[in-house]
Amino acid sequence: MNQNTPQPESSAIACLAASATAWVAVVFVFVVCVLLVTDYARRQWDNPFDSSEFIALKQELADPSVGVARRDAIKMKLRVLDQNLRREFFQRQRLAHVGAHLLVMGVVVLVLAERAAATLRRRMPHPGPAVSPPGTQQRLAAAGVSRIAVSVAAIAFGVIAAFAAFGVGTNLPLAVDQLADQSTAPDQQRAIAARAGDGARQTTGVAPAPEPDFPTNEEIARNWPRFRGPRADGIAAYENLPTTWDAVSGKNIAWKTPVPLPGNNSPIVWGDRIFLSGADRQRREVYCFDAGSGRLLWTREVPSTPPSRSAVPKVEAATGFAAPTMTTDGRRAYAIFANGDVVAVDLAGQIVWSRGLGVPEENMYGYAASLAIYRDRLLIQWDEGTADDKLSKMIALDAATGKTVWQVPRPVTGSWASPIVVVHDDRPALVTAADPWVIAYDPADGHELWRAEGIMGDHGVTPVAAGGLVQVGNEYGEWLAIRLGGAGNVTETHIAWRGEDGLPDTVSPLASGGLLLLTTSSGVLTCYDALSGEMLWDHDFETQITSSPTAVGRLAYVFAKNGKSFVLEPSRDECKIIAENDLGESCVTSPAVQNGRIYIRTKKHLMAIGGSEDITKNE
Amino acid sequence: MMRPIRFVLFAVVLLAAASNAALAVERFPPPEFTDHALPTTQFAPARPAFIQYVDVALLAGGLALASYLALARRSRRGLFVLSIAALAWFGFVRHGCVCSIGAIQNVALAAGNANYTVPWVVVAFFVLPLVFTLFFGRTFCAAVCPLGAAQELVAVRPIRVPRWLEHALGLLPHVYLGLGVALAAVGTAFLICRYDPFVGFFRLGATSAMLIFGGCVLAIGVFVGRPYCRFLCPYGVVLGWLSRLSKWRVRITPDQCIGCRLCEDVCPYGAIEPPTSALSPAARPAVRGWFVFFLVLLPVLIAAGAVLGSHLAVPLSRLDPAVELAEQVWAEDHGLTHVTTDASDAFRNTQRPPEELYRAAQSQRVKLAWAGMGFGAWVGLVVGMKFIMLARYPRQTDYEPNPAACVSCGRCFWYCPQDQVHRLQTTKDTKNTKTAC
Structure with missing residues (x-):
């Protein structure tokens, strides 16, 4: 068979038919293409919102002098017009889709018909006279041409890459230190702050920064604004407190009020208001009680934020959904829940802002770190996962707006301890602890001041500072007394002493009167010399304790899990028990102390100890 | 000179490519009234889990059938029908995803990010064609890959690409492979999926740019056989390597080559290598010299590529959405732009x-600087190896398909007289057997 071999008649007819089909398909595809391109161009150029009627109505609506009735009429007209435009638009789009399907079908028919015709037209090739394989010189010459072509291609790649490498610019600094330099330029900072403040684009002019609004040190000292009091050390400013009470008989109990939702957070007090939070799987609430009467003044339900709406965090029953203690600056009260939602409510119970930080899903017991506040910064220790997960961070929010002021990553595992702010030599330091580091940050901008290594395992003990030492540790590692004032890694230079005996697992320490009291959850109280680390004595209460102790003058108040409460007078020589009292129900929280009163949250109640011989029940 | 039908075909396909824009996804803005309640976002239901088992089973079955048709039955028609079925299922029904070509990036990402786990179905799509290629050559390309099938369909008027141009353009898929792997490994982008020319057709909707690109590839494919497979496909590079090692693979003749030369021009993909003469003794020093020179040049090219590639961090980062957002936010915060984007607004x-x-x-x-360095070194290696391959002087006595370039399409079977004889003999044997029964 060769090119001159005539085709069989049937084959020729089939070939003709296939070619004719291909030509019909060509015409069909051509027509559909033209229609589609025309329609597409029309849709591109005919923006329905550019119609003169639409624009005129919108302009009229924007005119402030137009009356309400007319405005409503315009809106109605716009709605009708809008609906018509949409209907027309989508009708055209449907037509385009039909056309697209027709086009695909036409192309398929065209290709198949053309293929069939090509197959039917197929002829055997007719090679020329036999030639010997190309000789060496021919092959080398061909290889040479190919080498040149490859060289040209390689040079083209190189040139393109060089243009890309050295021609594509970037505004973003390439090095981290440049980033720090440029991002803190004052005028840029003001522009950023101004933009963050109103959440809108602002390119000209700088809004004046609002005056910071935060309480004075005197105000803070008069109140109990956070977990463990004004300095987060469990030391009360008042000494006029009762030493005996009995919630069963009502002796020295001023009032006792039920708390609607459960929570393991402790009360905070500002003026005559006490704040608590409570939560279960579905609801989160903030409560405000009247300190005088115990009356529940208001309840504010906190709605879920978008990040937390999709998932309920897994928490241990012992932790619950509202373990972190609130904080307040007297302007607003702040709460954080196990789902990562943070809320600020004003003293009347209205939500000022709320935001979700994301559900802390890698926190195995449930989020429990209490909030801290320093000046106008709300401080959140957000530790979860392992250090390698890089999920842990320290966050500072603007207390007035909830916007992030700074956020720094933390090289630590998940923890359940709370941050504290320590002022040493007039310099504030935000001290945090989690496996493996105790890290201090500057609360102004989050830059690290110092760090010390030595924390191990699950850490839930909130540090305290006294006598120039930060006291912190847990039973999985050792106790560290770290001298303040260091910089960088102070592990080798600023550890004043280390302790090994009677270390706590969850209860925070009490450092008062030169003594350091450590409490295990099994109920063993161990006393150290706070400055030298000499262990002085221990005492076994023979009952479980999870509440952190509080110092009132020379006395220490300890609340056991079963409701028993002890008043001690610790000294270097002994643990003298002054009184043993009963709350009548389980207690795992720490007390808040105000003038003449101790406020303590039990399993179901908030109660006030002292100030009245007669119990006031607010059932 | 191009015949009139070619002009018409070319014009129609180009017009079709342009009209693809009509399919492009368009969004209608939401109403502007502030009291309009936006409806809750609806999510498409997840694909049923069993579909992925069906996909993998069909892939394995398709590969087995394609290998059988190409090597045992030598049936071009069977391969063609199978490729249409693959185009229908893996292309239009399954919308081109998951595909073996894109799976390279999932594997690269898993290699670069310990927290990423490749779905088993993606692993299957990546590995199965490689395993079959190792044994039977590129039968995946012949009839199972939907991208190959689409190009095979439209290749009605193929012309031969000059060998020197083929060598030069042959660098492209290697470069694309390196770039795709580098960007995927650091989690910047799945470039190969982003510029998949056919996925827009399979889904009957994509951006205008994607559809026009795909239309142009198809339009070129009418005259240049399988342009994507030969000059862009990164998976084809890997399949080519393995095909060189394959135990069995497609041959032009089922018997002894008689040197009739009927097949020498029939491969539209330029995969048939002619017989070669022995190297003359006089030319040996020159050939050896070039070989040694390129061997020495290889590390230099790798080093140069690595150095140049390490400077590609900034341009490569333009493909990274997080870096692009950071650039935008920085520009907004420093007064370099007064226009925000949806992404920067969402970030705020x-x-x-x-x-x-x-x-x-x-x-x-x-x-990305490290990834760019690796990419540059890879390109240097590819160019260097290409030079070394061109400096070789392999001896060949028959017309044989180049194992790396042959896509096992079976177009050459029909032209081989030995194949026709073999078929006649097989038919006769079958008839005799039936008569004897």
Whole structure:
């Protein structure tokens, strides 16, 4: 068979038919293409919102002098017009889709018909006279041409890459230190702050920064604004407190009020208001009680934020959904829940802002770190996962707006301890602890001041500072007394002493009167010399304790899990028990102390100890 | 000179490519009234889990059938029908995803990110064609890959590409492979999926640019056989390597080549290598010299590529959405632009500090610098190896398909007289057997 071999008649007819089909398909595809391109161009150029009627109505609506009735009429007209435009638009789009399907079908028919015709037209090739394989010189010459072509291609790649490498610019600094330099330029900072403040684009002019609004040190000292009091050390400013009470008989109990939702957070007090939070799987609430009467003044339900709406965090029953203690600056009260939602409510119970930080899903017991506040910064220790997960961070929010002021990553595992702010030599330091580091940050901008290594395992003990030492540790590692004032890694230079005996697992320490009291959850109280680390004595209460102790003058108040409460007078020589009292129900929280009163949250109640011989029940 | 039908075909296909824009996804803006309640976002239901088992089973079955048809039955028609079925299922029904070509990036990402786990179905799509190729050559390309099938369909008027141009353009898929792997490994982008020319057709909707690109590839494919497979497909590079090692693979003749030369021009993909003469003794020193020269040049090219590639962090980072967002936010915060984007507006709404974004972008750029260095070294290696291959002087006595370039399409079977004889003999034997029964 060769090119001159005539085709069989049937084959020729089939070939003709296939070619004719291909030509019909060509015409069909051509027509559909033209229609589609025309329609597409029309849709591109005919923006329905550019119609003169639409624009005129919108302009009229924007005119402030137009009356309400007319405005409503315009809106109605716009709605009708809008609906018509949409209907027309989508009708055209449907037509385009039909056309697209027709086009695909036409192309398929065209290709198949053309293929069939090509197959039917197929002829055997007719090679020329036999030639010997190309000789060496021919092959080398061909290889040479190919080498040149490859060289040209390689040079083209190189040139393109060089243009890309050295021609594509970037505004973003390439090095981290440049980033720090440029991002803190004052005028840029003001522009950023101004933009963050109103959440809108602002390119000209700088809004004046609002005056910071935060309480004075005197105000803070008069109140109990956070977990463990004004300095987060469990030391009360008042000494006029009762030493005996009995919630069963009502002796020295001023009032006792039920708390609607459960929570393991402790009360905070500002003026005559006490704040608590409570939560279960579905609801989160903030409560405000009247300190005088115990009356529940208001309840504010906190709605879920978008990040937390999709998932309920897994928490241990012992932790619950509202373990972190609130904080307040007297302007607003702040709460954080196990789902990562943070809320600020004003003293009347209205939500000022709320935001979700994301559900802390890698926190195995449930989020429990209490909030801290320093000046106008709300401080959140957000530790979860392992250090390698890089999920842990320290966050500072603007207390007035909830916007992030700074956020720094933390090289630590998940923890359940709370941050504290320590002022040493007039310099504030935000001290945090989690496996493996105790890290201090500057609360102004989050830059690290110092760090010390030595924390191990699950850490839930909130540090305290006294006598120039930060006291912190847990039973999985050792106790560290770290001298303040260091910089960088102070592990080798600023550890004043280390302790090994009677270390706590969850209860925070009490450092008062030169003594350091450590409490295990099994109920063993161990006393150290706070400055030298000499262990002085221990005492076994023979009952479980999870509440952190509080110092009132020379006395220490300890609340056991079963409701028993002890008043001690610790000294270097002994643990003298002054009184043993009963709350009548389980207690795992720490007390808040105000003038003449101790406020303590039990399993179901908030109660006030002292100030009245007669119990006031607010059932 | 091009015949009239070619002009018409070319014009129609180009017009079709342009009209693809009509399919492009368009969004209608939501009503502007502030009291309009936007409807809750509806999500498409997840694909049923059993579909992925069906996909993998069909892939394995398709590969087995394609290998059988190509090597045992030598049936071009069977392969063609199978390729249409593959185009229908893996292309239009399954919308071109998951595909073996894109799976390279999932594997690369898993290699670069310990926290990423490749779905088993993606692993199956990546590995199965490789295993079959190792035994039977590129039968995946012949009839199972929907991208290959689409190009095979439209290749009605193929012309031969000059060998020198084929060598030069043959660098492209290697470069594309290196770039795709580098960007996927650091989590910047799945470039190969982003520029898949056919996925827009399979889904009957994509951006205008994607559809026009795909239309142009198809339009070129009418005259240049399988342009994507030969000059872009990164998976084809890997399949080519393995095909060289394959135990069995497609041959032009089922018997002894008689040197009739009927097949020498029939492969539209330029895969048939002619017999070669022996190297003359006089030319040996020159050939050896070139070989040694390119051997020495290889490390130089790799080093040069690595150095140049390490400077590609900034341009490569333009493909990274996080870096692009950081650039935009930085420009907005420093008064370099007065226009915000949807992404930057969304970022502002998260209330995250920009510094966090900047640091993440810088960290990504460091990774991209390393990835760029690897990419540059790879391109240097590819160019160097190409020179070395061109400096070789292999001896061949028959017309044989180049194992790396042959896509096992079976077009050459029909032209081989030995194949026709073999078929006649087989038919006769079958008839005799039936008569005897």
